[in-house]
Amino acid sequence: MGERVSEDQLQLLIGTGCDPITGDKLGLGFPAYKSQEQRIEARIAALDQTLTPGAKGEAVAQVVAEETARSTRRAVAGFDFTFSIPKSASVLWAVADAGVQALIGEAHHRAVAEVVAFMEREVAATRTGATAGDGAVAQVDVTGLIATAFDHFDSRAGDPHLHTHVVISNKAKTVLDGKWRSLDGRPMHAAVVALSELHEAVFADHMTRTFGVSWEAREMGRDRNPAWAITGVPEELVTEFSTRARHIDAEKNRLIDEYVAQHGRQPSNAAEWRTRASNTLGQDATSWAREITDNDKPMLLRADDVPLDVIGELGRSVVEVVGEKRSTWRRWNLMAEASRQTMAGASPPCRTGRPSSRWSPTQPNSSPFA
Template structure:
């Protein structure tokens, strides 16, 4: 999964944003978040993130859906993800193009003209430019495939069975991960995230923006341990807080730019987004959070589809995070009479985090393996930086 670009608030790290590339960038959300139908897409050692039941399917969100004739809350399909986030065309492009093509043929159009009309009907502005990926990981996999065939006395380009290819890819990824982080991956989930990051092309069109909303850890702890009724009410509070934050974003931070060098910032009709709720961290800890994948396609008031002013969106994420943070507290206090207080033991220079009163700090820390691993790695990198440059690194990583 791509690296987060911004994330901090004064209460905790509860919202992050990163770019999602066109082409196959959307597959992360299908394979690693919403792949509850494992037989339809297949399984591999790198993609088997969750149990056989998988995660809940994604749901469409945003007031921009009205222009696409898609109801909010409708289930997100793989075909829709491929069309919108892979190609930059209408989510229902397959059905639209099929209907328009058939209608044009009945009117007497030839195949070429009918195809052109069908493609025009599904357009949402210009299609995404897709660049070929040339990553070191892909290159090493290619070399490993050739070496495998050579050992079998086969031509270098001989097709390798899927199971064997998956084994080779996993072996290559594990070796490269271990070299980079000086430890083996914790599990297949962490390894698959590394593969997703290292398989991206260096240059690619931006298909969308993933804003990930995560409540503080005590919320996930209570959600995991509570009765089904209480857990469901916690999820409702989580979802309502996201809706509050997205509503603010739509009204205050989602625009496009027009004119020479994008000199004019103009209003749009709203966002088109797919939300995927995720149950745990890559370390396997309970971690309720939701990826809201906002398409880089918005319609201006003149009816034309354009791209989002990403600079404004990125700048607004800290505020959206604060809104989500405060609103989930409000919803949980109102519905479940929960109370929040500052987490003890935080120093003045640390981000202050508010947790649910009564949730033991020891349990919060025990179920924060992912965060602990990041802190440990940060300490290693800081020590290496000090050895090399003779001083501590700056927050921005400047040399």
């Protein structure tokens, strides 16, 4: 666990479904499905040879139309989950000094690890048992997940965007009998949004624990959930690093030319980000980042510190909000909303997206939902 993965090991696991260390098969191999061309060819070859040329032409046209309309099945070798930190945190990370950057990265990696552990406990499962006439099979637990993670530091537009791709193998060992089987893909897909929201909430906890930063909800427009941002990181700075490449090329080229004139070389991404941020802030961006992260450590709450009536009110609020947004919903819709409402220890945002006051552990009988 935590070791670097080689290209050959990844090919063994994801490419062929084998143990990345020993090369042994992990259960059955990945199924091979025929391509569209192969299906068409097979069906045409199976046509009645006594058909007249006209009838055969019509039959071939029908086969081609039917197979073209069908999607091609592909074996599922794994699942790719992406965990991103909030944009305000990415901006702060981009312009901070190396020490602060490392601590922000550590908070992100800890959050990713906790979410993967949550997936192992609550999401990952496989199916076993002979398929009955009604299609019923048993969903059973697995011993854990096999995953590898890849860090990325910028967006396609070149803006700071710290995120991690977690590639999870479709192979898992069943607790019931120790056999290797494929993961049940239904909960893996259903939980995507909830897991992303959970990662942001856990990351916010780690950031507050490490730097003492606070968080605030910011409106993102009609029909969109409010976005949580680090208090003190201005929205103007977030916007500066949220524009697509074609809109910033001219300014980017100007800044690069200015940097080359001063230093005689092309700037790194970090240098460019800090220059742009300094221009937006009107002060040195790295010094500003140091001020934002230099806070007294707050008193942190544990789950046992939160009164049961507050938990009950939170549960009712989650169900109410999800019920207003969706005509039908499932467990993972509730999980996603619960993560949003408990983000950074804050109470749930009201209908306008503005967070209400925090519940204070020094006032155990007070409720932010009253």
